[in-house]
Amino acid sequence: DTEVTQTPKHLVMGMTNKKSLKCEQHMGHRAMYWYKQKAKKPPELMFVYSYEKLSINESVPSRFSPECPNSSLLNLHLHALQPEDSALYLCASSQDSPSGSTDTQYFGPGTRLTVL
């Protein structure tokens, strides 16, 4: 089973709202990722968690707040977003073995976020 699940599938929020995106995997992977994908562009890395600790933050604005409550779950808390933050948010996970370059990242179906 190589399934990564994401909820919700679609989300519409106002600029003053607070919402959360959720990601879950049961493959025993210890690395989890958030990517942002704008229309007709490739995914861009936002955050990497390794063994439940934040290891990479690609200079993402503080209105995006990641959280990894356990090895299977990854959340992305959203607050005071801007319309330009509207995008497809993709979660991924991988083994995070010592030779990381051979680890395959498996992606979820994404959450389509629209900020009004």
Added chain:
Amino acid sequence: SQELEQSPQSLIVQEGKNLTINCTSSKTLYGLYWYKQKYGEGLIFLMMLQKGGEEKSHEKITAKLDEKKQQSSLHITASQPSHAGIYLCGAVSNQAGTALIFGKGTTLSVSS
């Protein structure tokens, strides 16, 4: 920073025809991944190549890695409408393999 250049940007082929998509890296490749994406959906893993000269196949899709040229190619034989979508090559951005960078993608349409 490392960049991946994909060509062509888009491709329209007749059902049954063969096609090739290329991915060229500006730096040494430690691992090269091919994914397929339907518009607005998640990425589906196709294949991963690591060693120079490596070639992998899955059904009618074959991918090769030429490490010297820092290039990979994805070849589809006898294309079908189910092959339509966006093909993305991705590479680990450093030897630690902590994150992927992607090419801009190749949009494939297959006409019946």
